[in-house]
Amino acid sequence: MESFSSRISNGLQHMSESLFVGMCQMVGTSKEVAIRRETADIDYMLNRQIKTNNKVIKMLSGSRREGFRLKGSDFDYMFWTNDHQVIIDMSQYCNTANTTLIFSDSSESPPGFALLELLTRSKYREVQLACVTMNDRVYISSSTYRQLTCSSVIPNSVVHGPCGSAHIAGIIADIEFDTALSFVSDCWPPSASSWIDRCHSWPDPEVVDDIIRNGCHFVAIGHPLGPHTNEEWRISFSQAEYKVVNSMNHCQFLTYGLLKLFLKEVMYQQSEDTNKLLCSYHMKTTVFWAIQQNTLPHWCPQNLLAGFWVCFKLLLKWVYEGVCPNFFIPQNNLFLTKIHGPAQNRLFLQLHELYKKGLACLLQSSSIRSYIIDVLYDPTLSICTDESTLRSQVDYDVELGRELDLVSLCTKNLFGLIKAMHTIEQLVYSPLTHYQAVTIRTFTATIFQYTAFQLQNIYTNTGFNKQLYIADKLSCQLLKLAAKFGCVSDMLYIAMYYYNTLRYREALFVLEMTKVKLAQPYLMYRDHVDRERYTEAVGGQSWSTKMRQAVAKDVRLDNRIGYISDLLLEQQPALHDKNKPQLFIPVFVMLHFLEFLCYRHVDTTLSQAALDELQVLVHHDQGLYVPHLLRDISWEILGICQQITGNLQAALYSYKQSLAQYPFNNIQTATHRRIQDILSQQ
Template identity: 25%
Template sequence: MLKMAGMSIEKSESLNFYKYLCQQIGSEKVVRTRRLAFNIRDLGHNMITSGSKGEGLNLNGSDLDVMIIDSFFKVYRSETEVQSQLYPIPLIMNTEETQPCFTQLWMLNQNIIITPNLMHRGYMLSSELYKRLFLSVADMHIPAPWSGKIHGPCISDADDLIDFASCLKCDKWIFQAKPWVSRPRTTWPPFDIISKIVSSGVLLVPIGHKGSINENVEWRISFSVAEKYLIFSFSHTQLLCYAMLKILLRDIIEKHEDLKGLLCSYFLKTVMFWISEETDPYVWRPDNMILCFMACLQRLLYCVRYSILSHYFIPDNNLFFLRFKGTNKDKLISLLTNLCEQGINCFASSETLHDYQSRSSKITDSVISKSVGCLRQIIPTFYAYYFYSGSDRNLRMLYYFLHHSRTALSRVLFALQISEASMHIPEQTQYPTCLENKNHYFRYKHDLSHLMIGLHFDAVSGLLKLASFFYVQKNFIASLTVIKYTLHKYTDEKIYMYANSCNHAVRCNHMQKHVANLMKNEKLNTTMKSLIFQPIGSVWNLSLVPQELLLDVTNRRASFHPVSFSHFLSFLCYYHLHDITSCIQSLQRLKHVQRTLGDCEFDVRCNDFVNTVIFCGIGHQLLGEEYSARHAFKVAARLDRNNVTSAASRLSRLI
């Protein structure tokens, strides 16, 4: 139970701190929007967004965790439950020789041949071989500059910004966790949440118990779906306490090199689950904010001091068993003790929450309601990752939109997702030269209709895809008309969501904040269509891509700055219309954009700058100015350290 005796925290201070946290971490509405957006984005992909982002938090430094459910296998608790021995391939859990929370997966029918071979001794599915296969498949299918590596049960990109875990599913609640369902507790979690959790079964991820002689053939039992249900059932005060623990870990504890890796977010989540189960939900109120957090921090200290943190679903598994050594344990205890003594002043050295004292007197409800922070924190949800799955997924989203969308917010988010997905459908359309006219016309109308739906996602990029579509169809006048309208819409209050926005804070200038606040009462889709624009993203071999850029998009995903792409597309249209004067004017405008981008945050938007230089080089080349073209490609190739653009290839063709 939370111990409140002897603690006299003013309710007004807790309320002020709560309001401050809502600004810094996210209000209830912001969190609800993030969660809904990710849940909708997961539809039709057979995957689950987990981790902080999936839980509704968007903390600086948090990576994106995506669990992809492998439908090739299906896991059962025992042989008697197996319904089919063909497809999906049935696997039986064997926990007799494993530590709690781990299992081996045995193939029931050993006559089934799996290519490549993933089996150990012919009947146990190897977690190690499975991960290696997943990594090789990802390296083949995820376009450059992706460079994957194995990270625990996941594969990660080179910068550790995203973790993919291919996992297997058992539809039944496992025997080892059955006591959790009926064990004594207060009123949390409520019965309906317990029921949903049990009916969701469990996942199995490819990693064994460290130090086990069978580590490479063991699988960890993952309760990620259950944990997501539990986090979603938190009050906002509970969620903020959880977020504060994560911030404390990242901003303060892990600044000590010798303490890095001793604690992780999963341990903090487990602490939150135990203390929530033992506490009356009424305690978790905004006016108890500081008290609640201090109780969580003290529980963490207790767990470290006595090296005991029981797994929430399978308590036989002590997560802190042999976790700490003498020296680092003493240092961690000393640090946590000191943080407890400081109270909320422990965040004075935090990058995220350091300015509470200086801002506390200025925090009001009206400030929160007007803050552009809401928009800045919601937007990255839509750009966090992209897995295309065609028009079938659009139909599924439309079905859910019509039958399961119950709130105004969910309807808005569904509409945005459907609009965004519609923009990508024409990207898979090819127009063979031998295609008969009637069929060609049908595909043309099909793609045009989806592009028109896609115009509703943001202010600019949908229009530019439409302009590019007209260009590929050799309708240069229509393309120029759309481009001129697009450039007219590109004004200073627009907020640019560059390619890495999901992993960087979205910064707004004074005008952008002012306009966003003026639109605070507008619907989210209206705000995004009016204020947001994103790069022109392309996957490979697209019918929307000008012939001149096929070298840039073949076998990789490319993205171009909307303004530079607009001027480059204008140049191409005028070139094919034999209007050389307008060609030169478009090239000059393109060079002006190049200079502007060169003054921006180069590390974050480097690809925008490099691709704009390449555009200039292509322009010079088409005009017969080979010296200027060669110089542009040299500059771009020098800046393209990872060789992810066409610069080096284009340069070699000119030499």
């Protein structure tokens, strides 16, 4: 007969397998996580290589970069300039006109922190204003720099740690953006040298070498108990942490996700006086140490609960001792300023109560509970942990499309676009994963589109017919190539270009082809897709074929480039908003808009029919083809069409409706101007 301990062990394994499946549903399968990471990686790589000196580098960091898409996840970004470099040793000093040198002086600071001495003059006003003099040396004050740059990325941000934090309320979700302006160092800090010696079995030596080669960052916050709190900077290992997370197997990653959910849904619910003492970073640190100390020999689906329990016990031990050692600099106690005294005691008692309940404490989590209870009620329930059974290929296509929507290009001038083409040309011949290759295709289509319209903008008013003819021919070729690299909706850029160059019939021919493709029952738009028909139509095809035949995206108009004169007014106010460098227009709204504009010069009856279709769409769509966050521009475009036809009352109503929507595209100034224009005519 099976022993009692064996039955308990089998029961735990069974629950672990069920929870593994549940975590894959909530956090993602290994393939979904790979899609998220690899698209973000190639996006960052391309933009960094395209950037010339003196440009600001942007990097997605935090949990979203790691591959999480949990509800309520923040968007964390780090920014730094190419022409400012932190050196660790004075022997690295070199007098260069192109680089501002900063010396990291950690001699008087607590572990993990340093003073930043400005060695050469900075051209940036914020750096100059943040300078303070101590002992005849010039240092950059972290507190002053943080205040000066807090809202430089997102207006009206508030200071949150080393970041500027902005809460953007939307109809669909409320999103937190944390932006940290930092300084970069190519050197690995000496205070973290012990970490290298600890990496015997994990991470792999190649990962360790890569981490060391890429150095660290310095973010604008000092140690609260340090001698120079307002001047000190914290060493940030954000890039290193991402690579360490990347080296986890999927079960380890899901354990990290399980701890994040447990923190939010159980620990945070204990009491108000302790619910902000622990944070997600503590959970990440716990998993790092648990893996590196080889506490659990096998991290696999059958051991998911065992892995969680190992981490929870380690966290409990740290809270009892009041010491949470930073993974890279153990002397830096992450609990030092918050978890001590009475607060530490209360937190320990609360965690110990959870500990006494054993793994049953997980039942307090609303997200996790059902996956454990299902197995408790039916121990014979068959659990399959094969990830291929958890997601279909359509799910992965939707995930990939969603991530590609986040890909953006940071340069729009012709020199930058040419450099971008050369960069992509080099990358094409380097080893790429499937998702990286797909991301490059998306980048390429975007570059071709930007270049085509930039050429048209530049040469339209030169007065040289030969130059205009050559530019026009090249623009048309680029837009047709972009449509081959891109998706169904990329054909609309060709129609826009034809309309802009007064070739209305050619534009209508393209629009008719596009309309046929957009009308297919297997079309994938955002998360909306008929899975069965999509699989029948393009299942088994390459992603590039699927994009050309069955995938549509919202139309993006960069506000620094003129596309069509009818929307220039909407682009101008948004141009000054760093968060909205583009207008986002629903693909079906843009289709009917272009039909209306082109038919006005060909057939007024069909022009009115296109306007009627647009009106029905904007008035009656329930978020399927006109996403809630894009209703501002949708009502605006309807109003523009109505104003063109002379139906001023209808246009006035549409503009007021546009103002009533969430201002995602930041077009309110343009809307008010259009309203004033109508009122002045009455």
